[in-house]
Amino acid sequence: MTQILIDGCVLSANYALIALGITLIFSIINLLNFAHGELFMVGAFMVYYVYGVFHLPFVAGLVVAALVTAVIGALFEKFFFAPVMRSSTREENSMLLAVGTALLLDSVALFAFGHEQRGVPDVIPGVMQIAGGFLPYQRLLVLVVSLVLVGVLLWFVQYTRPGRAMRALAQDRDAARLMGVNVERTSMLGFAIGAALAGLAGGLLVTVQGISAGAGPAISIKAFIMIMIGGAGVVGGALLGAVVLGFAESIGYSLLPGSETYLLIFVALILFLIIRPQGIMGHPWG
Template identity: 55%
Template sequence: MEQVIANGLFLGAQYALIALGLTLIFGLMNVLNFAHGQMYVLGGFITYTVYGQLGLPFAVAVICSGITLAVIGGFMERYLFRTVIRRSHREESTMMLAAATAFFFDAVMLLVFGEKQRGVPKIVKGVFNNFGVILPYDRILVGLIAAILILGFIAFMKYTKTGRAMRALAQDRVAAQLMGVEVDRYTMIGFALGAMLAGLVGGLLVSITGVNSGIGGPISIKAFMMIMIGGAGVVSGAIAGGFILGMMESVGLTVLREYGDVTYLVIFAALMVFLSIRPNGLMGKPWG
C-alpha cells in the first residue's frame, strides 16, 4: 500500500504540473490548447539535446526547455490565437487552430528527432528502499522539484501583481479590463507561462520515462482528463485533478496489472460516470 501511495504522489505531482499550464490558458482565453501535450514533448526533446547531446548540466537543460517553450507560447498567443479571436466570433476557430498547431509540432518533431525513444543519463543514481517503499532517487528528486514548482506557481498567482491580474482576467475578463488590466499583455504572459510549465515538466520527465514524437496526443488527453476532474480554468482544480488521476493510475496499475490496458478503460468509464453527475468538475464553473 505504501508503494502504491508513493507512486501515486509521484505521478500526481507531474500530472498537476501539466494540468496547471493547460487550465491557465483555458482560464485566460477560454481556449483548449490541443498542442499542450506536444509542448511537453518538445520540452523533453530540448532537455535531451542540451543535456544528453551537448553535455550541459541537467538544470541548465530544463531551464532552456522552459524558456524556449515560454517564447513559443508567447508568439503563438500574439500572432496566432489573438488574431483568430479578433477576426472570428466562432469558438470552433480557436479549436481548429489549436489542433493545427498540435499537428504542426508533431510533424516538426518527427522530422527532426524521428520515431525513436530518446532518453538521457540518470541525474541521480541509487534507490530508496525503506518503510515498504522502493523509489529511485531520481524519481524522488523530480517529484520534489515538481512539488516546489507547483507551490511556486501558487505563490506567484496569489502574491504578485501579474498573478493577480491573470486571476482577475480568468474570473471576469470585461470587469478586469474596466479596472485597467492590460488584457493583451497579461493574456500573452499567461499563455507563455502555461507553455513554460509544459516545457519544464517535459524536461524533468525525460530523465525518467524518456520521450518520443508520438506521445503528445496521449499527454494532451490526460491533461484534459485532469482539468475535467478538477474543473476547467481553476488552479486548485487542476492540482486536485492531477493527484486524483495519479492515484487512480497507481492503484489501477497495481490491482489490474495482469490485465494491461484495462486500467485506462476503468479510468475512462469512471470519468464518464463522474462527469454525468458533476459536469463542471470538482471545483469548476459552467463553461462559456
C-alpha cells in the same frame, strides 16, 4: 501498499505540472490547448539536447526548456490565437486552430528531432527503499522539483501584479480591461507561462520516461482527463485532478493487472461528468 502510495505520489506530482499549464491557459484565454502535449515534448527534447547530448547541467536544460516553450507559447498566442479570437465569434475556431498548432508541432518535431525514442541518464542515480517500497532518487527529485514549481506558480498567481492581472482576466476579461489591465500582454504572458510549465514538465520527466516526437497527443489526453476531473480553469481543480488520476492509476494497476484500469477510469469519468459536468472544483457557469 507502500509501493502504491509511492507510485501514486510520484504520478500525481508529474501530472500536476502538466495539468497546471493547460488549466492556466484555459482560465486566461478560454482555450483548450490541444498542443499542450507537444509543448511538453519540445521541453523534453530541449533537456535531451542540453543535458543528454551537450552534457551541460540539468538545470541549464530546464531553463532552456522553459524559455523555448515560453517563447513558442507567446508567439502562438500573439500571431495565431489572438487574431483568431479577435475576429471570430465561434469558440470552435480557436479550438481547431489549437489542433492545427498541435499537428504543426508534431510534424516539425518529427522532422527536427527524428522518429527515435530519446532518453537521458539519471541526474541522481540509485534507488531508496521506504518500508518495503522502492523510490528511485531520480523520481524523488522530480517529485520535489514539481512541488516547488507548483508552489512558485501558486505564489506568482496569488501575490504578484502580473499574477493578479491573470486572475482578473480569468474572472472577467472586460472588467479587467476597464480596470487598466493590459489584456493582450497578460494573455500572452499567461500562455507563455502555461507553455513553459508544459516544457518544464517534459524537461523533468524526460529523465524518467524518455521522449519521442510522437509523445504529444497522449500527454494532451491525460491533461484533458485531469482538468475534466478537477474542473477546467481552476488551479486547485487541476491539482486535484492530477492527484485523483495519479492514485487511480497506481491503485488500479496494483489491483487489476489487465487493461481494466483505464477502462474503469474512463467509465468512472463518464459517470462523474454526467453527475457533475463542471468537475470537482469547477463552477457550473463556467
